[in-house]
Amino acid sequence: MTELDPQVLDDILSLLGELKEDWDYEEAIEPQTRFIADLGLESLEIVVLSTMIQQQYGKLPFPVFFDDIGQRPVDDRDVTVAELVAFVSEHRQPISQEA
Amino acid sequence: MPTLLLGLDGATFSVLDPYIEDGVMPFLGELIEGGTRGLLRSIMPPLTPPAWTSLVTGKHPGQHGVFDFFQKDEPGSIYFSFASSQNVHSATIWSLASEQEKRIISLNFPLMFPAPPVNGVVVPGGMMPWRQLRLGCHPPGLFQRLQQLDAFEPREMLDMEMEVKAIDGCPESEYADWVQLHIRREARWAAVCRHLMAEEQADLTAVMFDGVDKLQHLCWRFIDPACRPTNPTGWEQDMIDLCELYFRSLDGLLAEIVSDAGPDATVVVASDHGFGPTRDVFHINSWLEREGYLYWSGEDEAAKSRAATDVGFAEMTRHVHAIDWSRTVAYAATPSSQGIHIVEQIPGTSGRMPEEARAKIAVELAASLMDLRRPADGLPLIEEVWTREQAFAGPYEALGPDLSMVLADGGTLSILPSETIVARREQPRGHHRWEGTFIAKGPGIRSGAEVPELSIVDIAPLLLHSLGLPVPEDMAGRLPIEIFEPEALAARPLRLAPASPEPEALVGAAEALELEPDEQAALVERLRALGYVE
Numbered sequence: 001m002t003e004l005d006p007q008v009l010d011d012i013l014s015l016l017g018e019l020k021e022d023w024d025y026e027e028a029i030e031p032q033t034r035f036i037a038d039l040g041l042e043s044l045e046i047v048v049l050s051t052m053i054q055q056q057y058g059k060l061p062f063p064v065f066f067d068d069i070g071q072r073p074v075d076d077r078d079v080t081v082a083e084l085v086a087f088v089s090e091h092r093q094p095i096s097q098e099a
Numbered sequence: 100m101p102t103l104l105l106g107l108d109g110a111t112f113s114v115l116d117p118y119i120e121d122g123v124m125p126f127l128g129e130l131i132e133g134g135t136r137g138l139l140r141s142i143m144p145p146l147t148p149p150a151w152t153s154l155v156t157g158k159h160p161g162q163h164g165v166f167d168f169f170q171k172d173e174p175g176s177i178y179f180s181f182a183s184s185q186n187v188h189s190a191t192i193w194s195l196a197s198e199q200e201k202r203i204i205s206l207n208f209p210l211m212f213p214a215p216p217v218n219g220v221v222v223p224g225g226m227m228p229w230r231q232l233r234l235g236c237h238p239p240g241l242f243q244r245l246q247q248l249d250a251f252e253p254r255e256m257l258d259m260e261m262e263v264k265a266i267d268g269c270p271e272s273e274y275a276d277w278v279q280l281h282i283r284r285e286a287r288w289a290a291v292c293r294h295l296m297a298e299e300q301a302d303l304t305a306v307m308f309d310g311v312d313k314l315q316h317l318c319w320r321f322i323d324p325a326c327r328p329t330n331p332t333g334w335e336q337d338m339i340d341l342c343e344l345y346f347r348s349l350d351g352l353l354a355e356i357v358s359d360a361g362p363d364a365t366v367v368v369a370s371d372h373g374f375g376p377t378r379d380v381f382h383i384n385s386w387l388e389r390e391g392y393l394y395w396s397g398e399d400e401a402a403k404s405r406a407a408t409d410v411g412f413a414e415m416t417r418h419v420h421a422i423d424w425s426r427t428v429a430y431a432a433t434p435s436s437q438g439i440h441i442v443e444q445i446p447g448t449s450g451r452m453p454e455e456a457r458a459k460i461a462v463e464l465a466a467s468l469m470d471l472r473r474p475a476d477g478l479p480l481i482e483e484v485w486t487r488e489q490a491f492a493g494p495y496e497a498l499g500p501d502l503s504m505v506l507a508d509g510g511t512l513s514i515l516p517s518e519t520i521v522a523r524r525e526q527p528r529g530h531h532r533w534e535g536t537f538i539a540k541g542p543g544i545r546s547g548a549e550v551p552e553l554s555i556v557d558i559a560p561l562l563l564h565s566l567g568l569p570v571p572e573d574m575a576g577r578l579p580i581e582i583f584e585p586e587a588l589a590a591r592p593l594r595l596a597p598a599s600p601e602p603e604a605l606v607g608a609a610e611a612l613e614l615e616p617d618e619q620a621a622l623v624e625r626l627r628a629l630g631y632v633e
Contacts, residue, residue: 015234022253023230042259044181045228048212051183052234055213063178067419 004031004082005089011056012085031082046079053084058093100363100542102565104305104558105353106154106208108147109312109529110370110536112138114346117324123347126354127538130366134540135582137550138373139558143490143503144437145372145531147312148182148209148225150555154371155208156189157559157574161493164188165210166500167436168226174497175443175451177419179432181226184210188495190571190599192303192562193217201302201566204295207256207288208307211235219301222291224309229253250290255283268317271334278318278341281310282348289352296359302566304360308349315374318342319529326376326527365541365565369558373532378524379473379510381480382517383431383439384418390467392460393430394423395516418514428460429501434512438500439464461486461501468504475523482507541565543587550581564593573598 009031016029016039025039035041041049050062065087069079119128142153142160144167152165160166165186169179187210196203197218205211209225214237221237222245232253236242245251264277285308292306320326321338328335357366387393418432425447429439441460445452464484471480483505491499506512509530513522537553539561540546556576563570564578570593578593 019231019233022233041230042228044226044259045230047181048183048226048228048231051181051185052213052231054185059172063172063176063180067178070417071420 003089004085005092008057008089008092009081009085012053012081012088015052016081029081031080031085033081034078035081035084036078043077053088057088060088060091100365100565101301101360102303102562103357103360103364103366104303104562105356105366105368106151106305106307107311107349107368107370107536108151108307108309109315109372109374109531110368111315111373111375111532111534112136112536113325114315114322114374115536118343118346118350123343124350126350126357127368130353130357130368130538130540133546134366134538135545135548135550137537137582138552139369139535139537140552140554141372141531141533141535142555143485143505144435145533145535146435146437147309147371150371151209151225151307152187152189152191154369154555154558155191155193156187157192157556157570157576158189159491159493159556159575160499161491161496162189162573162575164495164498166438166491166498167433169433170436171498177424177432177442182210184213184215184223186210191215192305192559193219193221195563195568195571196303196566199568201568202299204292204299204301204304204306206292206295206306207309208305219303220295220299224257224307226259227257228259229257232257245291245294248290248294250287250294252287255280256287256291258284264317274318274338275341278314278338278345281313282345285310285345285349285352289356292356293359296356303562304356306356308352310345311349311370312374314342314345315529317528319374319376320527322346322529323376363542365544366539367558367561367565368536368538369555370535370537371555373534373536374529375509375532376527377506377509377511377530378527379480379506379508380522380524381506381510381512382515382520382522383434383512384422384514385517386471386520387429387431387439388516389520390464392428392464394426395421396423421516429464431500431512431514434514436500437504437506437512439502439504441501457501464502468502471521473507473523474521479507480510480521481505539582543583543591545582545584548582550579553579560593564591567591569594569596571596571598 013029020029033039035046047066054060069077115124115127118124141150146167148168149160149165152163153159156163165182168182170182170186172180193203193205193215194217200218203217203219205221207222207224211221211223212227212235214221214223214235220241223235227235233242269277288306288308296304315322318338321342327339331339384393388395418430422430427442427446429441431439441457443452444450468481468484472478473480481504485503487496487499487501490503509532511530554576557579560570560574560576560578570578572595580588
C-alpha cells in the first residue's frame, strides 16, 4: 500500500475539518473515516471534492480511481480518508524545489 | 449604471406567456411591455453546463471547451471527468469585467467552482454540493458573511437530490414537498442576491434561478396548458396550483431584485435553453449494438446493484466496464450530451483509427440514425444529426462527441442496455429545446418590441456593452443592435477589443498518427475485417 504523505494527510484532514462544521458531524475525522457511510456524502460529492483537491495538487487521474471504487460491490463502494490520501500521495505532481 | 442578468434555467415563452396572460407573472409582463423580447437560440447540446458557459463566454462549446456535465480530459480517452470551472478555456463576462475593474456578483451559475478569482463575489451553483459550498465561495470569508443571513441555508439552496428527482422522477406523494422546496430555494437565492447587491454595489449582478428547469422536467403536464389534464383529479389540481404558485413567487422575487437595482439598471432576462414536452426515450447504445457498432462486455457487475437514481463515480465510468472495447467502434457515454463517440483505437488493436475510417463510420451512423422511425407513429425518430465539425468547430472540438443528434419530439437518450430501442413514456415529461427566452429592458433599449431570434452567444456582448466595455473580436456572438433605440446606439456605439490569444488546438490522436508502413497495413486489414474500409 502506498505510504500516506503526512503533508497530504494533514491537508485533507484540515480541509475536511473545516467543512464538517457545516455538516453537523460531531465525530473526529480520521484516516479510516468513510466519506459515504460516516460523513454522509453522496458519491458525486466525492467527485466534486476531487476537483477541489486538484486545485491544490494539480491534475490527478481521478477517473481511474473512481472507476476502481465504482466496480466494487455496492456495500464496499465507499472511500476512506486514507484511501484518498494514498491516491493523492502516489499521483501528486512533485513540488518544484526552489532555491 | 448597473447591469442585471436574471438567469431562468430552461425558461420558455410557451410557459411564461400563458402565466403572464393569466396574471400569474405580472412583473414579467411589465418587463416585456417596457422592453424588448425575443427567442434565444441555445447551442448544441442545449444543456445547462455548455449552454450557460456559451452565454457567459459568447462562444460555442468547441471554442470554450465545455460539452456536458461529464467530459473527456483528452481526445482519445474513454474516461470522463466531472466538468468544472477548470474546463472553461475562455474569457468570461466575469473575467472580462473584472480585468477592467468592474465589480461583479455571480450567484448560482454552473461551472463556477473552483471559483475563478474575480473582482467581486461568487456563490457557485450547478452541481455544487452544499456540503462543500464553504470552499466554493469567493472571496474567502464570503461563506461566513452569508451565514449571518437567515435566508442563507446551503442545504436547501444546493440539494443534489432534487437534481436527481427532476430527471428520474419521484413518488406522487413527494411532488408537493418537492415543489414547495423549490419555492423556498428561489426565495433564499433572491435574498442572498439582494443582500449582496446592497453590500457590494456591483456593476454586474447575475443570479440564476434553476427551479424553472427542475419543475418543467418533472411537472410539465401541470405547467404547459396544452398538456394539463382536462379533468384533473384533486391531486393533479393541487399540483397545477402549486406549480402556478412557484411561478407567481418567482415573479415576485424578480420584481424585488429589479426594484433594488434601480430605474437606471439594464435588466437582461435569459435562459440557457427552452423546454417542451417529450415522450420518446431512445436507447442509443442498444441501437448501436443492434447495428453492430457496440458490444456489451457482460461484465458490468456493479450495474446490477445500482439504483436508477445513482449519480456518481460509478456512472462516470459505467461505459468503461459495460462495453467490450475489443470490438466496439461507437458508443454513447452519457445521456445528457445527446452524442455518440467513435473510438480512438481500432478495436482489438493498439493502433489508432485513421481519419478516413472515422469519417466513414460517422457518415454511416448519421445515415442510419436519420432512417430510424418511431414505433408509435412511423415518423422519423431523429430530426437532425450534426458531425463534430458542424457542431463544435474550434480548438476544443476533439473533446466533443463525433455525432450529436436532435430527437424529433425533443426526446431523451438512455445509455443503458434495453430490449426496446425506442420506449414511450405514459405521461409527457418536459425536456430541453433550442428556443429559450430573452427579455431586456433599460436605458436605450426599445420598449414593447419583439425582435427575431437571437443567439445565446449574443448575451455576453450585450452585457459587456451595457457595462461600457469593449467586446472581444473572438466572441462568436454579436451585439444585438436591433434591441436598441437608434439614437442610443449612436450615442454609445459598439467598441471592439482584440481577441484573446487563440489556444493551441487539441489534436486528436488520429490526426497525430504517424505509422510505419507495416503497422499501417496491419491496421487497415483489421479495419477491413470490421467492415470499415473496402
